[in-house]
Amino acid sequence: MGTVSELCASSFQAFLCPTVRPSAAPDDLTPEEKQELENIRRRKLELLEDIQRLKDEIAEVTSEIENLGSTEERKNMQRNKQVAMGRKKFNMDPKKGIQFLIENELLKNTREDIAQFLYKGEGLNKTAIGDYLGERDEFNILVLHAFVELHEFTDLNLVQALRQFLWSFRLPGEAQKIDRMMEAFAQRYCQCNPGVFQSTDTCYILSFAIIMLNTSLHNPNVKDKPTLERFISMNRGINDGGDLPDELLRNLYDSIKNEPFKIPEDDGNDLTHTFFNPDREGWLLKLGGRVKTWKRRWFILTDNCLYYFEYTTDKEPRGIIPLENLSIREVEDKKPNCFELFIPDNKDQVIKACKTEADGRVVEGNHTFYRISAPTAEEKDEWINSIKAAISRDPFYEMLAARKKKVSSMKRH
Numbered sequence: 001m002g003t004v005s006e007l008c009a010s011s012f013q014a015f016l017c018p019t020v021r022p023s024a025a026p027d028d029l030t031p032e033e034k035q036e037l038e039n040i041r042r043r044k045l046e047l048l049e050d051i052q053r054l055k056d057e058i059a060e061v062t063s064e065i066e067n068l069g070s071t072e073e074r075k076n077m078q079r080n081k082q083v084a085m086g087r088k089k090f091n092m093d094p095k096k097g098i099q100f101l102i103e104n105e106l107l108k109n110t111r112e113d114i115a116q117f118l119y120k121g122e123g124l125n126k127t128a129i130g131d132y133l134g135e136r137d138e139f140n141i142l143v144l145h146a147f148v149e150l151h152e153f154t155d156l157n158l159v160q161a162l163r164q165f166l167w168s169f170r171l172p173g174e175a176q177k178i179d180r181m182m183e184a185f186a187q188r189y190c191q192c193n194p195g196v197f198q199s200t201d202t203c204y205i206l207s208f209a210i211i212m213l214n215t216s217l218h219n220p221n222v223k224d225k226p227t228l229e230r231f232i233s234m235n236r237g238i239n240d241g242g243d244l245p246d247e248l249l250r251n252l253y254d255s256i257k258n259e260p261f262k263i264p265e266d267d268g269n270d271l272t273h274t275f276f277n278p279d280r281e282g283w284l285l286k287l288g289g290r291v292k293t294w295k296r297r298w299f300i301l302t303d304n305c306l307y308y309f310e311y312t313t314d315k316e317p318r319g320i321i322p323l324e325n326l327s328i329r330e331v332e333d334k335k336p337n338c339f340e341l342f343i344p345d346n347k348d349q350v351i352k353a354c355k356t357e358a359d360g361r362v363v364e365g366n367h368t369f370y371r372i373s374a375p376t377a378e379e380k381d382e383w384i385n386s387i388k389a390a391i392s393r394d395p396f397y398e399m400l401a402a403r404k405k406k407v408s409s410m411k412r413h
Helices: 004-016 031-092 094-103 111-120 126-134 138-149 158-167 175-192 200-218 228-234 246-258 377-390 395-412
Strands: 280-287 294-302 305-309 319-322 327-331 338-342 354-356 362-364 369-373
Touching: 031 094, 031 126, 031 280, 094 126, 111 126, 111 138, 126 138, 126 175, 138 175, 158 175, 158 200, 158 246, 175 200, 200 228, 200 246, 228 246, 280 377, 294 377, 327 377, 338 377
Parallel strands: none
Antiparallel strands: 280 294, 280 369, 294 305, 305 319, 319 354, 327 338, 338 369, 354 362
């Protein structure tokens, strides 16, 4: 028959391993024993319900975490895309770029936040930075001073400080803008190095003298190069009527003579202008030419060309595909939502395109077709329609193709 303890053990074993059925309750149990057994079974059911409830809660929390992760990833991708667009807009029109970033809550409308954005300068045209900082608008002037305060000039001589300052943007050509920016620089330098000059005016005047010295010493068109003695002489009396120490001026002169200022190149014609306001842009997967692997690339469609980049912040594209005389079609592949660019009637001909190798060399592409996968079916259709609208036709190419076809036909006959 088994004792109550044996029945309990059997019931618990069934709880742990449901394939083991508990023994049937014997008929000769006392009412108290039957009640105890019933209580055990009830507790088992309650425990099972608690465990199932915990499982459901864990599954719910896990699902929430997974959804949160994918949502955050999508938000980050969207944010990165908008930041990249804001940088492009800034490089075309600094005020509109800043306004775009503020409206999309990517930048706070404070002088400190905007100054930090310009100081980091990631993906920004340094000429555009200089133009924005030089504006006489009251808010721009506040940003200029916040920008200058981000520079640390403590214990640097004036040439060292100028090197740092003039590398963070490109000095604009307008005299009034230069005046405001050099005034802000002089104030900051004197704040970081109290006691070096009698006033900010001294620092301001000497800074311009150093910039002029740099031009005179290193511009090949200047034949009469200033000597140390002339540089010292031209700066007599600028320290509130007194003279600056000859040793200080000698050190500044030697520093400029030995190493000219490195001025940021005027990259106003770089590709960021080309990619402003494109027909379409977004992340796509591209199948390699020689090595058949899929790689995620940022594609930009503009000016009848398809460009692709490794990162949205890259200034130079990894590849350029002119769309002239190409065709586009949907294709089936293991990857979903695929389409490809190809040359009609010439399946073995290499498409006219170029790409950048890892070592920086620009080489011709080796694709007879470009196979691309979009994230969704909807985006695939949008890309196909946009590319179709951008594909151009060269009448000379079509005339040549017709002539080749005619010659080939004559040979067959």
